[in-house]
Amino acid sequence: MTFLNQLTELAPAELAARLDEFAVSARDDRDGSGYLDAQRALYLLSVARWQPAWESIVPSADETDVVVASLRLSRSWHQAETDRVLGAMELPSIGEFGEWLDDRCRAHASGPQHPLFDFLENQATEEQLREFVFQETPFDVHFGDLVAALIPGVYGAAKLELAHNFWDEMGNGDIARTHRQLRLDMMSAVGIDTDAHVSGLDRFWVEELELANMYLGSSTDRTLMAQGLGMLLATEHVVPGRIDRQIKGWLRVGYGLEQLEYLTEHVTVDVAHAAGWLNEVIKPTLAAHPECLPDIVAGVERRLAGSLRVCDVALKTLTSVA
Structure with missing residues (x-):
């Protein structure tokens, strides 16, 4: 059962x-x-x-x-x-936050320099690449809803940035290019059931469920909203380089760019979102509500630590069946 x-x-x-x-x-x-x-x-x-x-x-x-x-x-x-x-860190000051974020995300072990991404780019079989995409499903298929859940009660430039991010998730009005649909199309192309986010529950690594639950909880529970903002900020900073290496792996095993549009879309769009999220959402929030700093930092740190746990278990699990 x-x-x-x-x-x-x-x-x-x-x-x-x-x-x-x-x-x-x-x-x-x-x-x-x-x-x-x-x-x-x-x-x-x-x-x-x-x-x-x-x-x-x-x-x-x-x-x-x-x-x-x-x-x-x-x-x-x-x-x-x-x-x-x-409990294990010293908080940056609000004035230092932008520089701290760049340094933290660039140097963090979960970034594209993690051995997992070298493996995916240069060695992984089609089945191993497929398993990694499958495992990332619980977070990926809900991203548009996560952004939408953060929009109520936020106004001014922050709301516009959130809306812009959401509009990109909605394919800028093209149903076929909504990011969820592109994700489902890629899943179909590589042989993953499009209802895997539910039907595949018992196969998901606990580390992937943790990562999804970080976002699902922080986007819907307003007491955790500042953490959700920090998590999304970290996501936009670290994802593009990691995805680029996955694309190279899929091309190596014979897939074409037309089957990987979900991935190629995020190589470029997330770079723009990273700057907008920092300047239009995070910095104004910190200026108006400096008491949010610990939770925003916690969101960044939890996202990076959770991603590292995923990378570590992915490398160990995928290579054990190589």
Whole structure:
């Protein structure tokens, strides 16, 4: 029985009780078996709430007890992770933030210099490249919704930047070129089911679910919004170089650029978004609300650390079956 089936068979009160059990594992037992179930539950319930009630993959996701328990689970995990990253670092000043960000992202071990990307570019088989794309699905297919969820309540230049980012996600009005559709088209071209973000749940590495849950939680829980801004800022800074190396790997095994438009689109558009996000969203937010600095930094740090965990497990797993 799949984890999704297990979850949907529970009555709302039973599901809420299970989520409270998962909250303990998410906070206190990162290496325990309950931690993976906690991440799977967080992810499924977040996805279920993106959907209209009549299409929800977890029919009880919007029941009051389940909503409250899932919020407790989410906040328990996010707080533990925030304490972990902030407890080990010295914060930059607001004036130093831009320079700190550039240095941090450029030098971080999760960047395109990670051995994973050398492997994907020069050695990986088609099947290994396919598995990496599959594993990145939980985050990638929801990116447009993540951006959209941040827009309410933000105004001025920041709202325009968010809207511009979202409009790019929407293919600038061309349905066929929306980034989600380009992602689904690429998945079809390389042999991945287009419903893999749900049907493939039990195959996803816990590190990939963590990464998706960072964004799903911080984009919808307004108490975590500043972290969400930091996460997206880091994403726009580090993604282009990593994607360029993946493209070279796919070309090496015989695919053409027309099948890789999702990837080629992000090599250029994310560079522009990185500058806009910093100058139009982050800096004005810090100027008006300096108290947001710790959470924005935590978002950057959590994104980089989470990405490094993905890179490490990807290299270890993919090369073990080489």
